[in-house]
Amino acid sequence: MISITEWQKIGVGTTGFGVFFILFGILLYFDSVLLAFGNLLFLTGLLFIIGLRKTFSFFFQRHKLKGTSFFLGGVVIVLLRWPFLGMVLETYGFLSLFKGFFPVIFGFLGNASNIPFLSALFRRLQGTRSMV
Numbered sequence: 779m780i781s782i783t784e785w786q787k788i789g790v791g792t793t794g795f796g797v798f799f800i801l802f803g804i805l806l807y808f809d810s811v812l813l814a815f816g817n818l819l820f821l822t823g824l825l826f827i828i829g830l831r832k833t834f835s836f837f838f839q840r841h842k843l844k845g846t847s848f849f850l851g852g853v854v855i856v857l858l859r860w861p862f863l864g865m866v867l868e869t870y871g872f873l874s875l876f877k878g879f880f881p882v883i884f885g886f887l888g889n890a891s892n893i894p895f896l897s898a899l900f901r902r903l904q905g906t907r908s909m910v
Contacts, residue, residue, distance in 0.1 A: 789826025796820030808861035817853045817868070837875070845874030881905055 799816030803809045825833050837846045849871025856864030884904040889897075
């Protein structure tokens with residue numbers, strides 16, 4: 779059984795609020811204050827969930843430096859009140875950083891959903907790549 783600490787619970791809530799503020803900021807035509815607040819909450823929640831050392835080692839691996847620079851550069855650009863450009867950079871960095879997780883996520887969604895069309899779509903998106 780996996781033990782979840784209180785800090786991790788706080789981190790999940792903080793990350794959820796961060797995603798909410800980012801989506802709400804996008805819906806309100808790239809409101810820079812909401813996007814900046816959402817980015818800060820998202821990154822803080824990530825730190826609480828997996829810890830400072832693991833977060834640092836994830837973002838600053840040699841093969842992930844390009845994605846990290848785009849993601850964190852996008853956060854800085856959003857904080858400097860250029861929300862559209864910052865979100866474009868963040869999106870590219872996010873996709874670059876987490877591209878290895880997408881087949882696993884699509885495989886899980888394909889197995890979890892009982893809707894025939896969605897299951898087939900998620901299994902197709904999963905492809906043949908694996909995390910290992």
